[in-house]
Amino acid sequence: MIKVTELKKQYKEAVVLDVTLLEIPKSECFGLVGNNGAGKTTLFRIMLDLVRASNGRVEIDGKDVSKSEEWKRTTGAYLDEHMLLSYLTADEYFQTLRKIYGLSEADLQLHLDMFTEFFNDEIVGKKKYIRDLSKGNLKKVGIAAALMGNPEVVLLDEPFENLDPSSQIRLKKLILQIKEASQVTFLLSSHDLNHVTEICDRIVLLEKGKIINDMRDKSAMLAELDAYFTG
Numbered sequence: 001m002i003k004v005t006e007l008k009k010q011y012k013e014a015v016v017l018d019v020t021l022l023e024i025p026k027s028e029c030f031g032l033v034g035n036n037g038a039g040k041t042t043l044f045r046i047m048l049d050l051v052r053a054s055n056g057r058v059e060i061d062g063k064d065v066s067k068s069e070e071w072k073r074t075t076g077a078y079l080d081e082h083m084l085l086s087y088l089t090a091d092e093y094f095q096t097l098r099k100i101y102g103l104s105e106a107d108l109q110l111h112l113d114m115f116t117e118f119f120n121d122e123i124v125g126k127k128k129y130i131r132d133l134s135k136g137n138l139k140k141v142g143i144a145a146a147l148m149g150n151p152e153v154v155l156l157d158e159p160f161e162n163l164d165p166s167s168q169i170r171l172k173k174l175i176l177q178i179k180e181a182s183q184v185t186f187l188l189s190s191h192d193l194n195h196v197t198e199i200c201d202r203i204v205l206l207e208k209g210k211i212i213n214d215m216r217d218k219s220a221m222l223a224e225l226d227a228y229f230t231g
């Protein structure tokens with residue numbers, strides 16, 4: 001379970017995140033939406049201890065992420081291409097992660113087999129450096145990497161952005177399959193209301209750093225969000 005308590009992030013006078021309490025139970029598929037600058041990435045960055053909160057804390061399974069290392073073994077994430085090693089090819093990168101996670105070659109192959117359709121013959125076996133991949137293909141490498149090593153919690157920042165329509169559909173299927181087969185807790189931020197409402201059990205709407213709606217009724221989510229974003 002993930003617990004966010006009295007969390008505040010401030011840059012000079014500007015409060016960009018202000019979340020009193022947010023609890024995300026195990027195996028929930030949690031969607032985070034909000035306009036540009038609402039604070040979605042900031043929340044994910046604090047959850048991953050990439051940015052220090054001005055106040056408050058994030059706990060994963062009872063451990064404060066800024067004070068413990070334990071959560072790192074069970075958490076996978078892809079926020080942006082800075083998380084990749086751009087001087088490696090995708091194969092070299094996956095091999096590096098394989099060693100870090102202590103997986104066998106067969107385990108890695110099994111993992112990559114899940115992504116065969118999603119990769120669309122553009123990623124594995126190519127001698128292209130990550131730095132030379134298209135934005136969509138970078139995202140595919142990052143998502144496959146985030147899901148390696150049997151994580152219990154997976155954070156993906158705008159996973160559908162830059163993916164072609166077929167890849168967006170394949171990614172939705174992949175997430176739904178993983179959800180079905182395991183207890184993974186997904187945290188997904190997205191501007192794509194259709195995708196996020198289709199796969200998430202719950203959607204939180206951020207506005208200027210604050211939670212202004214917490215939706216759990218799947219049948220009403222899309223209409224509520226449409227109404228909000230239409231203004």
Ligand SMILES: Nc1ncnc2c1ncn2[C@@H]1O[C@H](COP(=O)(O)OP(=O)(O)OP(=O)(O)O)[C@@H](O)[C@H]1O
Pocket residue numbers: 011016034035036037038039040041042043
């Ligand atoms: N290092 C920083 N210094 C000052 N302000 C920052 C810094 N990092 C983020 N911010 C501000 O924090 C606010 C929230 O940004 P954040 O990137 O979390 O929003 P977001 O919801 O992810 O937006 P988007 O949908 O555009 O990706 C923005 O106003 C942004 O300018």
